[in-house]
Amino acid sequence: xxxxxxxxxxxxxxxxxxRLSCAASGFTFSDYYMTWIRxxxxxxxxxxxxxxxxxxxxxxxxxxxGRFTISRDNAKKSLYLQMNSLRAEDTAVYYCARDQWEPPxxxxxxxxxxxxxxSS
Amino acid sequence: QSALTQPASVSGSPGQSITIxxxxxxxxxxxxxxxxxxxxxxxxxxxxxxxxxxxxxxGVSNRFSGSKSGNTASLTISGLxxxxxxxxxxxxxxxxxxxxxxxxxNITVL
Numbered sequence: 456x457x458x459x460x461x462x463x464x465x466x467x468x469x470x471x472x473x474r475l476s477c478a479a480s481g482f483t484f485s486d487y488y489m490t491w492i493r494x495x496x497x498x499x500x501x502x503x504x505x506x507x508x509x510x511x512x513x514x515x516x517x518x519x520x521g522r523f524t525i526s527r528d529n530a531k532k533s534l535y536l537q538m539n540s541l542r543a544e545d546t547a548v549y550y551c552a553r554d555q556w557e558p559p560x561x562x563x564x565x566x567x568x569x570x571x572x573x574s575s
Numbered sequence: 576q577s578a579l580t581q582p583a584s585v586s587g588s589p590g591q592s593i594t595i596x597x598x599x600x601x602x603x604x605x606x607x608x609x610x611x612x613x614x615x616x617x618x619x620x621x622x623x624x625x626x627x628x629x630x631x632x633x634g635v636s637n638r639f640s641g642s643k644s645g646n647t648a649s650l651t652i653s654g655l656x657x658x659x660x661x662x663x664x665x666x667x668x669x670x671x672x673x674x675x676x677x678x679x680x681n682i683t684v685l
Contacts, residue, residue: 500613502666505674555626560609
């Protein structure tokens with residue numbers, strides 16, 4: 456079935472780094488734009504980053520620009536989020552999601568999320 | 576980019592209709608039709624309920640409908656059911672080529 460599974464979350468100290476992964480199955484991964492969205496504990500959703508199907512077009516939220524890097528490996532059907540210079544305010548559940556594309560900027564498949572905790 | 580504004584909570588009785596508003600600016604919601612609504616039950620991932628202002632994905636009940644006027648979008652749930660109790664978020668594409676979510680609305684079925 457169509458599925459996204461995130462991994463790589465955990466506890467990291469402020470200033471540290473973490474790499475999240477999102478494994479896709481059940482659909483042609485290389486056809487779809489993908490995104491990362493996060494949700495701090497007890498808070499609302501916050502869009503983080505967006506990548507085109509080829510990886511050539513990338514967008515970031517101002518809150519993570521310069522610190523986070525989105526990438527993908529279509530051969531491995533995987534999406535990544537490299538997070539550097541982590542701050543306490545980056546603590547959240549991180550979801551990867553598929554852009555349904557027609558029209559864009561609507562996300563029809565979501566993973567279960569992976570928790571990132573930034574704390575000393 | 577500031578979050579879109581939603582009421583914190585809305586409640587209704589089973590069978591009633593409720594409407595959730597989502598207010599933005601001309602740089603986001605008012606300027607584009609890439610407006611979506613998501614439903615999120617506690618501890619679960621969000622689910623797409625409405626896209627492009629008023630379109631329902633396959634499998635979403637026709638009790639859910641969306642609309643937009645100016646800088647405000649709305650989600651209406653008719654024939655409210657216990658299973659509709661959840662958090663709902665709107666989202667919109669912005670002129671900065673980013674996405675902004677609403678502040679979220681908790682729906683309580685009385």
